[in-house]
Amino acid sequence: MADAALAPDRMLLRQFLAWIGEAPRPYAEAMEGWRTSCPRLSIWEDALAEELVRIIPGGAGGMAAARVTLTAAGRMMLERPGSEARAG
Template structure:
């Protein structure tokens, strides 16, 4: 992962951690069509965040949460900052 994408990923993880977020909010704020900056997609595929569906609700209402791996990456970055 290059430095720019790594820093954006850390920013995304900090954003998720800072307040309850929904899938809809994450898509509005972080989805991109730029193949060089796939922050949301990489975080999801890399196991850094997970979706927590709400029974009976639309996917946009699913919660986005850090996984233990995402928490560890964010903590490691904070320890070195």
């Protein structure tokens, strides 16, 4: 299935993964850029629930020093065009 045929939430999820895939992001930056109050667009929560991203603790700096990175499953999803793979 081509990206254009993906549901809007899956397209946004792929955009989020591509953004994280460019470089590990600070937790606060990921939360600020991708949080939403819309229950139909739970990109951040979906990525965590499907184990496509993970939060790497930052040590003494707590969540302010934490980083968000792709998991192997997240990288795999980006490598497969049009993939709607879900962790299961």
